[in-house]
Amino acid sequence: MYNSKMNTYMETLRQYNLKATPQRLAIIDIVNKHGHINIDTLYEEIKKQFNSISLATIYKNINTMTENQLLLEVKLPNSKSVYEVTKSRHAHLRCELCGDVQDLTIDSNSLFVDISNKYDFKINNTDVILSGICKDCQ
Ligand SMILES: [Zn+2]
Ligand SMILES: [Zn+2]
Incomplete structure (x- = not known):
């Protein structure tokens, strides 16, 4: 057990x-x-x-x-x-058809740094969910 x-x-x-x-x-x-x-x-x-x-x-x-x-x-x-x-911070991909949620394992930190610099914007919340159609549902 x-x-x-x-x-x-x-x-x-x-x-x-x-x-x-x-x-x-x-x-x-x-x-x-x-x-x-x-x-x-x-x-x-x-x-x-x-x-x-x-x-x-x-x-x-x-x-x-x-x-x-x-x-x-x-x-x-x-x-x-x-x-x-809980793991290290990461973004998510969500399927609009089956509702499956996957971790997005790209390094989004450099993207946030770019955005922060470009717009002179201090980002506090980096929760990102991209929605679309997953591999199985396509
Ligand atoms: Zn799906
Ligand atoms: Zn996750």
Whole structure:
């Protein structure tokens, strides 16, 4: 049961001063596997392990882990937020048809520096979501 992955998650929770409850470990595991996941899908997945868990409990845990920056909420226009395990800052690609969200791994920092210089604009929020049609949906 306690494989090395679970130990890593427990260690991560400890780093963020959060108690490693079985529900939290399961949430991190599912979010990690999916990359980006919305609450509804997470709820469906976690019910396979904890069939009596409530949506409120999931929200509570997600909020705690988001506040502690273990998880990151990615806000999407006209759609429910997705959550991911916090990594370094990155932009996202979102498919308009299937809703799939992917990480954009180009270095956007140099672009922001250019914009900042060109417009003499101090950028505070660099959340970028590009929408379009993914490879599978084309
Ligand atoms: Zn798609
Ligand atoms: Zn991401």
